Amino acid sequence: MIKNSLDKEKINRIDKSGLFTEYENWTNQAKNAIEIEPNLPKNQKFDNILFVGMGGSATSGDIIQSWLRDELKMPFEVLKDYKLPAYVGKTTLVIGASISGETQETISACIDAKTKRNATVVSISAGGKLQKISEKNNIPHTKVRMALVPRASLLYALLPSITLLKNLNVIKSPKKEHSDIIRLLDKQGKAINKNIPLETNTAKKFAKEVFEMASPPTIYSSQTLYAPGYRFKASLNENSKIRAQHILLPELCHNEIQSWGKNKDNKITSIVLRDENESQEQKARFESLNTLLIKMNIKPLEVHTEGKTQLGKIINLIYLLDYISLYLAILKKIDPTPTPHIDEVKNRLKKSF
Structure with missing residues (x-):
């Protein structure tokens, strides 16, 4: 059962390096x-x-x-x-x-x-x-x-x-941003750490949904949330050991959406990052995007920012998304820390540097 797969004892057995x-x-x-x-x-x-x-x-x-x-x-x-x-x-x-x-x-x-x-x-x-x-x-x-x-x-x-x-x-x-960052990380850390059960843990529940979709995630965001979007793509690569891509809105409305379809080969796990202060133009684009996804039988998974400052919101969102990638690794029964392929390439290049 997925519920038991994300309990503290199971996490500790798989997370041998202690990344959590x-x-x-x-x-x-x-x-x-x-x-x-x-x-x-x-x-x-x-x-x-x-x-x-x-x-x-x-x-x-x-x-x-x-x-x-x-x-x-x-x-x-x-x-x-x-x-x-x-x-x-x-x-x-x-x-x-x-x-x-x-x-x-x-x-x-x-x-x-x-x-x-x-x-x-x-x-x-x-x-x-x-x-x-x-x-x-x-x-x-x-x-x-x-x-x-x-x-x-x-x-x-x-x-x-x-x-x-x-x-x-x-x-x-950045004193205002510093205070916001500390407040948000403290609050978020208490809500999504490994001791918090699946039923009330946002990060665990989101990881479960991504795991059950069983297709490479595609992350959509505005330019405002480029950093969390690309970071999440990288964290899924390194921590969860899965392929992922990050695509920006509104550019995706001019190319990416035409690749969506109802056939099996076009199935995607769609993760949409939303900013609570997004512009009316961005909001309209995202709503149109979600409508089309649903029409194509693709369930959009949304993640929203929280915070008083833009920097605080970005860091807090990254914190949540990184935790999701860690829990996804546990569901895949993979230690999130080792990156053997990356290490191999680095070691090969050291000889010529």
Whole structure:
């Protein structure tokens, strides 16, 4: 029975590495990360920002971009690659984030930005090669903690990055957002942790629905919730070990929806992320989307944001979605922590880096 599959004892037997414990500690992780004071660059004159990272570290850049897209007055881009865009130069602030400190793409981009483009570069990691190379090249480095795995250390990369932007006068003080984040994580953590039974646990119930649909999930969101949508796709890949895709609205209304059909091959698990403050245009699109899904005999599973600030809503939604991916792993009888395929590729590349 699925109910018994998600009880605390069963979870502890499958979660051999203890990843659930890391998520139970997210409120404390947020409190600790808020207190970190990042090292600042001497040159504080720039007119564009490039956030460099991969995987869970890049999520921090995605969150900042989603959060500030309607407020930030200068270009902000997230790079998930080795090669720098052509515009990067003297007036660019490059933030290189790699929780492990071993991410090749981030290290390479930071070195090139500093030595070849004369950009203003700062870095964030829990140590590793990124810290060593930063110190060697006079790049201001901020050392943070790392949880069991980088993807569970999200707040250690995100919140110091936000403090950095505040201290460089790019954004206003995030005190209101900090309070909202702590409140939301504390409330959410008490409601969806492994001790809470299926009947009253939103994350467990949602994971059960996804598991029973038995088809690769497709996540739909607006640009406003791009960060939680893409993060959920990645968490389903890494924690649940299942394929998933993330598609943005309204773009999907111009292509994706034509692929839907009633035949067996077109069946999908549709997960729709909704913002409580979405615009009338977004609301109309989502309602039309759901109507069409139902017409195609596809049940849309909706998840809604909660919070007083946009940043708080984004982080709280990610927290819920990450928990769903963990419970889905348990239902599949898979330890959510190990990522052997990713490790194999990284180990092969180490020999040439």
